[in-house]
Amino acid sequence: MKNNEVWSGSWVAERLGVELIGDEPLGDLLGLALRRNPRRAHLLVSNVLGKHVPQSPSVVYGYGFALGRRVRELLGDQAGEAVVLGYAETATGLGHSVADGVVFAPYLHSTRRPVEGVDRAGGFEESHSHATSHLLLPEDPALLAGDGPLVLVDDEFSTGNTIMNTIRELHARYPRERYVIVALVDMRSAADLGRLEEFAAEIGARVDLVAAASGTVRLPEGVLEKGQALVAEYEAAGEPVPAAATPAHVARVELGWPRGVPDGGRHGFTREHRARLEEALPAMAARIAGALPEGARSVLVLGFEELMYAPLRLARALEKVIDAEVRYSTTTRSPVLAVDDPGYAIRSRIVFPAHDDPDDGPGARYAYNVAGAGFDAVVAVVDSAADTPALRAADGLLAQLALHAPSVLLAVVPSYVPAYATAHATRHATPRTTPRSTPHAASRGTERPPILPEPLRGPAFSSYAPDEVGWLLRDLSDVTLEAPTEEREEAVQSGGAHYAESLPVEYQPSERYQALFHGALEESAARIAQAVGVVTETVLAERSPRPVLVSLARAGTPVGVLMRRWALRRHGLDLAHYAVSIVRGRGIDANALRWLADHHDPADVVFVDGWTGKGAITRELADALREFEDSDGITGFHPEIAVLADPGSCVRTYGTREDFLIPSACLNSTVSGLISRTVLRSDLVGPNDYHGAKFYRELAGSDVSNDFLDAVSDRFTEVADAVDAQAKELLAADRTPTWEGWAAVERISEEYGIHDVNLVKPGVGETTRVLLRRVPWRILARAGAGADLDHVRLLAEQRGVPVEEVAELPYTCVGLIHPKYTRGATGADGKAVAL
Structure with missing residues (x-):
């Protein structure tokens, strides 16, 4: 302690007559405080433990590591056989640091958190503590069963009762020849100094003690009562509370x-x-x-x-x-x-x-x-x-x-x-709105993994900034998954494969098509920005003041990023945002839902997508969440999707119900963070994995993902007033879904002899997907549709697909996939469909 510094124990020492006597560094290591405790009113407060007093992490770690090195020197050749045991809660970090110093010894600490399904290897009581029950729950029971030295670490060694209780119980189960006790401070009284030697003789083992400093606390008569009275006096007066600023x-x-x-x-x-x-x-x-x-x-x-x-x-x-x-x-x-x-x-x-x-x-x-x-x-x-x-x-x-x-x-x-x-x-994981009555294993025929992976983030996975979105996906970038469009279509329609088991070859846009994209982006950026603002304000007003955005990969991901940006710029809300996979006919990724439930309140989760077509994914999500609730017992996820555009009138939460061009629909991965559509195949995605996807790093030169985001978010300020007016109007309106899009799709399916609604893709976004990924049969365009369909007409021209203008069409356009496709089939005009 420097001469001009006040010792952080002087206040207690002066009022209670408590004296700290010992080695020269003792005053630097310890201060004094008071607590309401029936056994001991004073508290030795360590300045280097990192529990009560903020300290440099290098100092905290350095003290533990140095003690570990001293143990290593003491044990000599036996150091490599040592196991280190720390005490909860105060010494868990200290014990771990000591283990690092003992040649990186295996480490275990006691815990006050029971974990059902993990057998106890021991337990003990801490006599002076406010919380006494300690449990030993090693994953490998053999960790404590060896005959090498056991090193026990606590922040303070005073009476020694806690540590001796531990050794006594463990020695009865797993006898060994040597124990080492480690503490930052050895604070035994004169009366306690001989107890350790007596204890060692009692169990027939060598017991050593290593401490950074030693001393004792001299307590005057009646100090417990005086300390309790002092605590009561100051608690009655009220503790000083530092002035608080505006919440951060x-x-x-x-x-x-x-x-x-x-x-x-x-x-x-x-x-x-x-x-x-x-x-x-x-x-x-x-x-x-x-x-x-x-x-x-x-x-x-x-x-x-x-x-x-x-x-x-x-x-x-x-x-x-x-x-x-x-x-x-x-x-x-x-x-x-x-x-x-x-x-x-x-x-x-x-x-x-x-x-x-x-x-x-x-x-x-x-x-x-x-x-x-x-x-x-x-x-x-x-x-x-x-x-x-x-x-x-x-x-x-x-x-x-x-x-x-x-x-x-x-x-x-x-x-x-x-x-x-x-x-x-895993009961000790995040509490849920309803306890799980059915283990995950029961719903999947396998045991749930103890830990689900953390989300993937850019730049390691995707070209988005790491704070913009976390992908709850498995990285399959090194797997060849692409197949020719025609082969995929034939396999899907014949029932030989599911569309999510492979990927289409990524469309490489021509210079003319890229020019159309950039022109469309310039033309529509403000309209998209307004829709982003409206849907975000609706979510904040109706769903949660701090929602967790969960995009349906991948079309929903740019929308989720834009909604997050709007909330941050307009309201200062830094919202969590993730992308998850949902597959038609197979549901949403259940492991992703489990991870979300473990990290967030499901009631705060808002699923986000780019647009609705006929509403198939809306229905898929609702069905999947019901099934998930039945199998996992986790409730609270809301099934409705928030979308930028809802031309099919399938949801209540949207930015607009107009069917207009959203430029992110014009491209594939190069406008979606260079991420593929998602993959679900049993040989690649196990029961303990997320659905998979690829990161197309090699397409970085063509990536416009962040260009799209920036072009739209740059318009936020200019549309703010319009957003406020439209959001206010929508919040007061009846937005009950009419599902008119689904009815239109059923009608079109029958009129054109398709007889399968899954082959009818309504709206600009879905039509574009048909032209980029599937084998299109024909395109229906609303008569008089303008620039919103320029890119559709170009793609149709490149693929030899006829565009038919229809007077009465509830969507701007509709893409029809060739029914009963086999390679070599021809379109309605006699032209070969497969290029």
Whole structure:
């Protein structure tokens, strides 16, 4: 401690006569605070643990790692056989750091979170704590069954009761010859100094102690009662609350956490896990850095109760890549009195409800020394079990943080569940509106994976910026899936294959066609911008004040990105946006729904598509969600789609019901982030996978995805007044779907002798798809249709398909797929259909 610094234990020492006696660094390592506890009123507050006091992540990690190196030297050749055990909640990160220092030893920490389906390998009580039950839940029971040294890590070693209780229970099951106890501070009293030697003799094993500093606390007579009275006095007076500014913007940053790497040591953490985490840390830190506000000079990475190591390592990696002061601490269950005095260790506290469905029921949780600390940004890191509506509630952690920092980011680490635990055993994951009564395994004939992959993001997957959309898809870029259009059509119509089992060869537009696209974009950008604004305002007014946009890949994805941009620019809302696959006849990707339910409230999810044709996908989604609810027991997903254009009158939430050209329909992947349409084939997509898609990196030179987005979003300001007027009018109108498009399609199907509504594709967007992907028979165009159909006429000319003008047509145009197609068939005019 520097001479001009006030010791953060002086306030308690002066009022209660408490003395901290010991090694010279003890005052630098510890401060003092008070808490309401019937057993011990004072609290030793570590300055280097990263729990109550924000500290440099390098300092926090460095202390644990250095202790691990000392253990390594102590054990010598036995270090390679050691297993490290840390204590929840306070020492989970410290223990993990110690394990890193002991030649990257396997690591396990105790937990207060039961996990159904995972057998207990032990448990014990913590005598002085406010929450006593500790469980040991290793994925591999053999982790504790070896005969190598067991290293037990806690932040403080005082009476030694907790650690000796642990060793006594484990030694009865798995006897071994050597134990090492590690603590930041050895605070045993003179009366307790000999107990460890006596205990070692009792169990017949060697027990060593390694600590960064040692000392003791001298407590005067009656200190417990005096401390309790002091706490009661200050609580009655009310704690000082730092002035809160306007609530900050809260945004989510997707980490890209490596699949299969545990979030910590609750079920064990191996050398292999550590190697994969080390490899992934720089990229995850870069994603956080990219999401921080420009000019941030002071950043706090805030972990969550037992989740200490993952946010610590993220903070330390972030410290290396940004030019800002990074600090690290975590939330806690421990209630401590806050006193805004430089001589007191806890200057402020934030109180919020528990948000992880705790086994001990709802209750208060705390974050200390965050309010009033002047952080420019706070990165809250939680596991997915804690990513619940309660986290985002008006009185939840994120809202509380937003009152005390200009910017708040949320980063979620997937909660790890051992592979052998049943789906029902993942009860500790995000609470749902209705508990699952049927395991996922029952609905799919296989066991649900413990962790579903995090969304794919650009630039690794798609040409969109990583914050614009997360793709809940499997990357099949290295698989050859393309087949000639005619072969695909014949296989689909003959029943030999489903259209989603292969991909059409990507259409390469001619210079003339590209010119048509750019002309159409210039002409229609303002009209599209207005429709984007109207549908977004409708969603915000009727569906959710903070919706989770889920685009139906891929036509819905550009629309979802534009809706997200509108919400951000007009309302400052940084909405989560994902893209998922839905396949006609096979439903929506159930694994994607499971991931969404684990990370968001299903009631906030709004499905987004580009346009409606006859409404087949609208019906497909409703049917699929009913089936999903029956099989998984997850409720709350709303089946209605929000679309840019609804010419078929199939939905209530839309930007317009006009059938006009949306330029994103003119092209395939080159206007959709270079992503293919989605693929569902059993040999490529397993029961534990998302549906697949390809990223066409090789088409980057032709990509206009972001040109389209920018051209439309650049018009947002000029259409704002029109959006407000139209949205107000629509919100007051009767928008009940009439399904007139479906009726028209049925009529056309019969009139033209097709007798299959799936081969009738109404609207400009669907007609364009027919010409780009299928074997078209003829195009019906509304008489007098103008420039909206220039690209359709060009494509039809290139493919030798007749365009027939029809006076009475509810759509601008309709594409008819050749019925009963076989290669060599001819069109109505006698021309060969297959080129």
